Amino acid sequence: xxxxxxxxxxxxxxxxxxxxxxxxxxxxxxxxxxxxxxxxxxxxxxxxxxxxxxxxxxxxxxxxxxxxxxxxxxxxxxxxxxxxxxxxxxxxxxxxxxxxxxxxxxxxxxxxxxxxxxxxxxxxxxxxxxxxxxxxxxxxxxxxxxxxxxxxxxxxxxxxxxxxxxxxxxxxxxxxxxxxxxxxxxxxxxxxxxxxxxxxxxxxxxxxxxxxxxxxxxxxxxxxxxxxxxxxxxxxxxxxxxxxxxxxxxxxxxxxxxxxxxxxxxxxxxxxxxxxxxxxxxxxxxxxxxxxxxxxxxxxxxxxxxxxxxxxxxxxxxxxxxxxxxxxxxxxxxxxxxxxxxxxxxxxxxxxxxxxxxxxxxxxxxxxxxxxxxxxxx
Amino acid sequence: xxxxxxxxxxxxxxxxxxxxxxxxxxxxxxxxxxxxxxxxxxxxxxxxxxxxxxxxxxxxxxxxxxxxxxxxxxxxxxxxxxxxxxxxxxxxxxxxxxxxxxxxxxxxxxxxxxxxxxxxxxxxxxxxxxxxxxxxxxxxxxxxxxxxxxxxxxxxxxxxxxxxxxxxxxxxxxxxxxxxxxxxxxxxxxxxxxxxxxxxxxxxxxxxxxxxxxxxxxxxxxxxxxxxxxxxxxxxxxxxxxxxxxxxxxxxxxxxxxxxxxxxxxxxxxxxxxxxxxxxxxxxxxxxxxxxxxxxxxxxxxxxxxxxxxxxxxxxxxxxxxxxxxxxxxxxxxxxxxxxxxx
Numbered sequence: 001x002x003x004x005x006x007x008x009x010x011x012x013x014x015x016x017x018x019x020x021x022x023x024x025x026x027x028x029x030x031x032x033x034x035x036x037x038x039x040x041x042x043x044x045x046x047x048x049x050x051x052x053x054x055x056x057x058x059x060x061x062x063x064x065x066x067x068x069x070x071x072x073x074x075x076x077x078x079x080x081x082x083x084x085x086x087x088x089x090x091x092x093x094x095x096x097x098x099x100x101x102x103x104x105x106x107x108x109x110x111x112x113x114x115x116x117x118x119x120x121x122x123x124x125x126x127x128x129x130x131x132x133x134x135x136x137x138x139x140x141x142x143x144x145x146x147x148x149x150x151x152x153x154x155x156x157x158x159x160x161x162x163x164x165x166x167x168x169x170x171x172x173x174x175x176x177x178x179x180x181x182x183x184x185x186x187x188x189x190x191x192x193x194x195x196x197x198x199x200x201x202x203x204x205x206x207x208x209x210x211x212x213x214x215x216x217x218x219x220x221x222x223x224x225x226x227x228x229x230x231x232x233x234x235x236x237x238x239x240x241x242x243x244x245x246x247x248x249x250x251x252x253x254x255x256x257x258x259x260x261x262x263x264x265x266x267x268x269x270x271x272x273x274x275x276x277x278x279x280x281x282x283x284x285x286x287x288x289x290x291x292x293x294x295x296x297x298x299x300x301x302x303x304x305x306x307x308x309x310x311x312x313x314x315x316x317x318x319x320x321x322x323x324x325x326x327x328x329x330x331x332x333x334x335x336x337x338x339x340x341x342x343x344x345x346x347x348x349x350x351x352x353x354x355x356x357x358x359x360x361x362x363x364x365x366x367x368x369x370x371x372x373x374x375x376x377x378x
Numbered sequence: 379x380x381x382x383x384x385x386x387x388x389x390x391x392x393x394x395x396x397x398x399x400x401x402x403x404x405x406x407x408x409x410x411x412x413x414x415x416x417x418x419x420x421x422x423x424x425x426x427x428x429x430x431x432x433x434x435x436x437x438x439x440x441x442x443x444x445x446x447x448x449x450x451x452x453x454x455x456x457x458x459x460x461x462x463x464x465x466x467x468x469x470x471x472x473x474x475x476x477x478x479x480x481x482x483x484x485x486x487x488x489x490x491x492x493x494x495x496x497x498x499x500x501x502x503x504x505x506x507x508x509x510x511x512x513x514x515x516x517x518x519x520x521x522x523x524x525x526x527x528x529x530x531x532x533x534x535x536x537x538x539x540x541x542x543x544x545x546x547x548x549x550x551x552x553x554x555x556x557x558x559x560x561x562x563x564x565x566x567x568x569x570x571x572x573x574x575x576x577x578x579x580x581x582x583x584x585x586x587x588x589x590x591x592x593x594x595x596x597x598x599x600x601x602x603x604x605x606x607x608x609x610x611x612x613x614x615x616x617x618x619x620x621x622x623x624x625x626x627x628x629x630x631x632x633x634x635x636x637x638x639x640x641x642x643x644x645x646x647x648x649x650x651x652x653x654x655x656x657x658x659x660x661x662x663x664x665x666x667x668x669x670x671x672x673x674x675x676x677x678x679x680x681x682x683x684x685x686x687x688x689x690x691x692x693x694x695x696x697x698x699x700x701x702x703x704x705x706x707x708x709x710x711x712x713x714x715x716x717x718x719x720x721x
């Protein structure tokens with residue numbers, strides 16, 4: 001049996017020590033949390049959808065067709081059965097036939113398996129700008145004839161494609177969450193940081209304000225503020241105004257987290273040591289204190305995004321958030337408010353499923369991040 | 379011998395509670411402290427927990443602001459300055475001269491910084507060195523405290539308690555200071571590691587020409603390292619004497635009680651004495667009238683309950699005590715205490 005020996009030259013060579021940064025250690029701990037890893041992928045997929053909305057959506061979200069109101073979901077079929085019984089790869093959707101209900105005298109659509117409409121991947125389309133600045137003229141999916149129906153997830157009361165609207169709504173709903181949290185984070189870190197680092201009367205005053213804001217019932221407050229927005233504002237102005245209204249409450253939670261971390265770090269000996277080194281307050285904060293809780297802040301911010309998304313959805317659902325030309329999950333759900341829709345077109349509730357999935361994913365992802373950032377804090 | 383630092387009539391009062399409604403209560407942590415630190419000596423400050431020794435250290439280095447009194451620093455060939463009157467910018471040059479070693483090696487090193495950066499940080503703050511010179515100084519200082527250069531890229535959690543304390547010492551010494559305040563610098567360490575770190579501190583003292591203020595509750599350690607001992611009780615200095623004189627014949631009953639509490643490793647030499655420290659330290663916010671120690675003192679007389687004794691030299695020697703009966707009481711020392719030859 002051969003015994004491996006190390007030559008003297010090898011032994012004399014300086015040992016290569018593998019060093020792992022804090023970030024690498026954190027990533028390793030995060031990977032052990034399987035639910036969080038799955039959630040991370042889901043979150044990435046959702047944000048990719050939001051980023052590539054124009055490419056992924058088969059049609060324009062506001063293109064309507066009076067011929068196909070409340071058309072049910074067609075579903076996407078990948079294989080086609082030939083006459084001789086074999087299967088061949090042929091992505092397609094089925095057409096519709098209309099039936100008239102003799103009692104209610106109402107026209108309803110039924111998917112007709114006889115009619116096959118082939119679907120092309122990377123189909124050429126009208127030229128458009130991806131994300132507003134990349135010119136493109138190809139879409140992920142498309143049908144040949146412009147008059148052929150293409151409603152994978154069904155159509156709404158004006159015959160608009162629900163899938164396209166959902167994809168465009170993803171962009172608005174997810175970005176409002178991100179923007180709101182960014183704004184909250186900005187105010188939260190500055191205000192909470194000052195309060196925690198300097199303490200004293202400023203700290204007391206800030207904390208009383210935070211408690212006051214948090215003790216107000218949020219929905220009526222949002223409703224009041226949203227109702228006060230001028231009706232003649234453009235869609236973009238409304239979008240930003242809603243973001244600001246949402247962060248008005250959102251910053252308080254983050255300010256609390258930041259203040260708490262500052263308070264506990266301020267008494268640590270290594271902060272005293274930096275003070276005794278003669279470091280300026282700015283250097284102490286940015287170089288000695290903030291690096292030890294950035295991961296916490298990221299986790300807290302991640303956990304704050306679902307709240308923002310839910311708040312936007314709730315406001316828009318009540319008709320006081322974003323207004324009609326803008327498509328968000330909340331405005332989509334608003335259209336599913338009546339009993340007739342629920343009974344005859346349940347597919348219009350799909351945005352609700354998206355809300356549940358992304359919120360759960362963000363929560364699990366945030367939990368995983370938090371545990372990974374602070375393994376002792378559980 | 380020249381005086382490096384003198385503390386004059388230093389008092390520190392913390393205000394407890396208080397807020398929007400009503401004033402808080404005052405807690406006198408330091409009461410009229412006077413002491414001097416001579417160039418090149420190791421001055422130990424001892425006492426039970428809560429006696430104000432850490433507060434004193436932090437007031438000297440201006441981690442805490444003082445309520446009244448002065449801390450005068452006499453730099454070699456420079457003008458005497460009163461550190462208490464300086465603002466943040468004015469005190470910065472003196473932060474190079476007076477450095478601190480902390481008690482807990484776990485919390486005194488930033489867990490998110492590499493050892494190299496921890497030790498280099500004071501040099502960067504004072505903009506003393508950069509590039510290759512800075513690297514050379516940091517590695518040199520680390521080598522002096524026994525940390526290998528190839529470990530400098532690691533984070534503090536990769537080191538043991540003793541090694542971390544060495545890193546803390548390197549951070550204090552990298553600026554080539556004159557005075558180092560070691561606040562319970564070895565209390566958190568194992569006994570065997572304590573001896574290593576104490577010997578290291580002793581060696582560095584010679585190398586760097588340092589003066590130490592060594593704050594400790596452990597008289598064994600103090601006997602080993604200190605030239606002079608200041609005993610504190612309830613924010614007062616009760617005795618101030620050279621180490622041998624204090625251990626041979628304490629002049630304050632409180633010092634006697636502390637010495638009696640010293641453990642003796644050799645069972646044959648135990649005399650079955652062990653009169654343990656009686657009573658609790660009175661609450662600082664509710665300090666007794668007269669001599670602060672009279673509530674626990676077995677020699678206390680009526681005079682002690684009404685009149686506060688002043689710190690005075692005993693029979694013209696270097697030994698000072700704050701006791702009315704310092705000259706007459708026959709107090710037992712601790713001959714059996716571990717001696718300096720232990721190393």
